[in-house]
Amino acid sequence: MTTQTEKLTSEFDLIARHFTRPAANAVLGVGDDAALIDVSNGMDLAVSTDTMVSGTHFFPDVDPENLGHKSLAVNLSDMAAMGAMPYWATLALTLPSVDHDWLAAFAKGFFDLAEEFNVSLIGGDTTRGPLAMTVTIMGEVPAGAALRRGGAKAGHDIWVSGSVGDAALAVAHRHGKVVLAEADYREAVMRLYEPTPRVALGQALRGLATSAIDISDGLLADIHHICRLSNVGAKVELPLIPVSAIGRKHIGLKEGLTAIVAGGDDYELCFTAASNSRESIAELAEILGVPLTRIGTVSRGKGVSLVDAGGKAVALDGYGFDHFAAS
Amino acid sequence: MTTQTEKLTSEFDLIARHFTRPAANAVLGVGDDAALIDVSNGMDLAVSTDTMVSGTHFFPDVDPENLGHKSLAVNLSDMAAMGAMPYWATLALTLPSVDHDWLAAFAKGFFDLAEEFNVSLIGGDTTRGPLAMTVTIMGEVPAGAALRRGGAKAGHDIWVSGSVGDAALAVAHRHGKVVLAEADYREAVMRLYEPTPRVALGQALRGLATSAIDISDGLLADIHHICRLSNVGAKVELPLIPVSAIGRKHIGLKEGLTAIVAGGDDYELCFTAASNSRESIAELAEILGVPLTRIGTVSRGKGVSLVDAGGKAVALDGYGFDHFAAS
Numbered sequence: 001m002t003t004q005t006e007k008l009t010s011e012f013d014l015i016a017r018h019f020t021r022p023a024a025n026a027v028l029g030v031g032d033d034a035a036l037i038d039v040s041n042g043m044d045l046a047v048s049t050d051t052m053v054s055g056t057h058f059f060p061d062v063d064p065e066n067l068g069h070k071s072l073a074v075n076l077s078d079m080a081a082m083g084a085m086p087y088w089a090t091l092a093l094t095l096p097s098v099d100h101d102w103l104a105a106f107a108k109g110f111f112d113l114a115e116e117f118n119v120s121l122i123g124g125d126t127t128r129g130p131l132a133m134t135v136t137i138m139g140e141v142p143a144g145a146a147l148r149r150g151g152a153k154a155g156h157d158i159w160v161s162g163s164v165g166d167a168a169l170a171v172a173h174r175h176g177k178v179v180l181a182e183a184d185y186r187e188a189v190m191r192l193y194e195p196t197p198r199v200a201l202g203q204a205l206r207g208l209a210t211s212a213i214d215i216s217d218g219l220l221a222d223i224h225h226i227c228r229l230s231n232v233g234a235k236v237e238l239p240l241i242p243v244s245a246i247g248r249k250h251i252g253l254k255e256g257l258t259a260i261v262a263g264g265d266d267y268e269l270c271f272t273a274a275s276n277s278r279e280s281i282a283e284l285a286e287i288l289g290v291p292l293t294r295i296g297t298v299s300r301g302k303g304v305s306l307v308d309a310g311g312k313a314v315a316l317d318g319y320g321f322d323h324f325a326a327s
Numbered sequence: 328m329t330t331q332t333e334k335l336t337s338e339f340d341l342i343a344r345h346f347t348r349p350a351a352n353a354v355l356g357v358g359d360d361a362a363l364i365d366v367s368n369g370m371d372l373a374v375s376t377d378t379m380v381s382g383t384h385f386f387p388d389v390d391p392e393n394l395g396h397k398s399l400a401v402n403l404s405d406m407a408a409m410g411a412m413p414y415w416a417t418l419a420l421t422l423p424s425v426d427h428d429w430l431a432a433f434a435k436g437f438f439d440l441a442e443e444f445n446v447s448l449i450g451g452d453t454t455r456g457p458l459a460m461t462v463t464i465m466g467e468v469p470a471g472a473a474l475r476r477g478g479a480k481a482g483h484d485i486w487v488s489g490s491v492g493d494a495a496l497a498v499a500h501r502h503g504k505v506v507l508a509e510a511d512y513r514e515a516v517m518r519l520y521e522p523t524p525r526v527a528l529g530q531a532l533r534g535l536a537t538s539a540i541d542i543s544d545g546l547l548a549d550i551h552h553i554c555r556l557s558n559v560g561a562k563v564e565l566p567l568i569p570v571s572a573i574g575r576k577h578i579g580l581k582e583g584l585t586a587i588v589a590g591g592d593d594y595e596l597c598f599t600a601a602s603n604s605r606e607s608i609a610e611l612a613e614i615l616g617v618p619l620t621r622i623g624t625v626s627r628g629k630g631v632s633l634v635d636a637g638g639k640a641v642a643l644d645g646y647g648f649d650h651f652a653a654s
Contacts, residue, residue: 026469027371028473028475031476031556031558032409032413032475032476032477033375033405033408033409033476033539033540033541034373034374034375034405034406034408034464034466034473035373035374035375035408036371036372036373036374036409036468037371037372037374038372038470039366039372039613041368044363044364044365045363045364045365045366045372045465046361046363047359047361047362047364047415047450047465048360048362048415048417048450049362049418049419049451049452049461049463049464050419051419051421051452051454051461052454053421053454053455053456053457054456055456056454056455056456057614066497078360078361079360079361081360081361082359082360082361082362082363088374089377089465090374090375091376092377092378092419092463093377093462094378094380094459122374123374123375123376124376125376125377125378125461126383127378127379127380127383128380128383129380129383129457129458129459130380130457130459132421132456132457132459134376134378134419134452134461134463136374136376136417137361137373137417137578138372139361141363143354143365146355147361148355148359148362148526149358149360150359174471185356195626212360213360214360229358229359232646283629304614314366314388326521
């Protein structure tokens with residue numbers, strides 16, 4: 001089914017070589033029919049795949065270095081949410097044309113983050129087509145110790161790392177739904193483009209968190225994912241949700257609130273834990289230098305409700321996330 | 328960076344559920360932040376990723392069931408070329424719109440082949456965008472026993488499984504470069520759309536083949552890949568190349584020959600072996616019911632040459648694959 005010419009194939013071979021770096025963790029890296037890795041005894045291999053498509057997951061004018069960073073960061077975040085240690089990644093990159101400056105910048109963003117987390121690019125594929133990238137990440141987690149979505153129980157606390165909402169506020173600003181001051185936009189958009197995967201936190205939460213997820217779809221949607229898998233409900237207290245100084249300026253308005261609780265792209269960890277773990281979690285926050293905030297409680301039943309300072313339900317209808325209610 | 332609406336997200340969640348089947352081989356399958364697999368002791372994990380993009384790798388009018396088959400088959404073929412036993416796959420599927428009939432057919436093609444090879448779909452991602460799919464496949468191979476590209480030595484035989492050229496002849500027919508009779512096209516196009524990954528052969532070649540590759544780029548190009556990694560040259564004898572009855576009708580014409588030796592998409596295995604392995608390889612062909620044909624010899628030096636019955640070099644220039652010569 002190859003419809004591209006030999007010339008293009010050669011050109012794409014060249015690109016592939018731009019992404020060939022020594023794979024320190026692998027038995028065999030890029031360049032054969034498959035890579036080979038040696039998974040340690042007693043460890044499960046955690047595997048996750050995420051695709052980003054131009055126009056769907058990022059604005060076409062995105063800085064390629066940011067995009068390289070983000071394409072790996074969202075996958076590292078999945079490893080964090082499993083409590084796994086990431087080691088290996090493959091990259092399938094589809095490009096409309098060959099632009100070596102663009103590629104060099106993308107590769108820089110990708111490899112700078114990969115080196116920071118000691119992740120080896122062990123394989124991939126470079127093809128011609130509309131701009132998109134699929135990263136598959138692999139890591140190790142002690143057998144039986146992974147943080148799953150299905151372990152939350154009624155009475156457990158709901159926690160979130162860092163702050164949420166800035167990334168979605170930047171998107172809402174681009175869509176004309178909120179108006180950020182220029183300096184605020186510049187700050188918020190970096191949360192969108194260069195999220196910080198909470199890899200160390202995820203591993204530290206093994207044995208402590210009863211369930212975990214990374215916030216990609218939006219805080220309430222992701223809590224809803226935990227609830228579905230755990231067969232529980234959740235009550236989230238709006239005044240407890242940690243937001244940045246930028247978020248505080250916009251949370252009072254409908255569009256700002258929507259972005260913060262339902263916008264997603266935060267890549268913070270949301271997790272549940274028994275209430276007698278509060279002290280351990282506070283210590284962990286201090287050791288890691290990552291704010292950890294208790295924002296609600298797991299309940300019997302189904303559905304996620306958001307309540308205000310007076311305990312009154314914040315009406316979800318019309319906020320674009322009413323499908324998170326009991327169903 | 329999420330620019331799609333909640334409504335679409337929900338719709339895509341629904342699609343993802345269409346691809347959620349029990350993952351017999353996995354500790355944890357689809358539905359969490361990552362899948363978990365337990366790689367056996369003494370085994371290396373083999374990992375490979377392939378992307379197919381509409382218009383680049385397949386015609387936009389392809390039957391979705393064929394496409395589902397092929398998207399997995401080309402990855403199974405990479406496992407075959409490593410001598411690995413495939414067990415797990417992830418699927419990242421990008422769709423321009425939601426067409427449930429199309430999805431059901433694609434899933435059927437994918438899962439029919441997955442079940443045939445006992446491969447579990449353990450994760451993936453479904454996104455909106457131009458039609459494309461990236462499959463990452465994982466399998467096991469005894470540590471140290473994988474078939475690599477780099478082990479060919481001067482004097483070794485070059486072998487190929489099955490026959491080559493039909494898939495590329497079907498493409499050439501679609502492009503108006505050759506004219507196949509209607510019945511021939513219908514037969515050839517099935518080689519294009521539903522290639523047979525040589526998984527059992529790959530595993531049987533462990534300890535016997537000195538290098539191996541699957542033929543995706545084209546017979547000569549893939550032999551060239553082996554030569555580059557093995558630091559050797561190769562002489563391929565045109566009259567020995569196994570072609571189908573369809574191929575025999577077209578190999579005498581320049582465009583037919585080009586398709587057969589350089590077109591690719593065959594997904595047969597090409598491998599090298601010491602000349603004292605000929606009897607073992609003939610036995611293997613019989614046991615597996617797969618034709619294995621000796622087509623040439625590994626040589627000192629660089630580059631791949633194609634020779635005719637008289638040992639005379641077939642001029643490669645103008646055939647679109649002159650870059651396989653020594654370089």
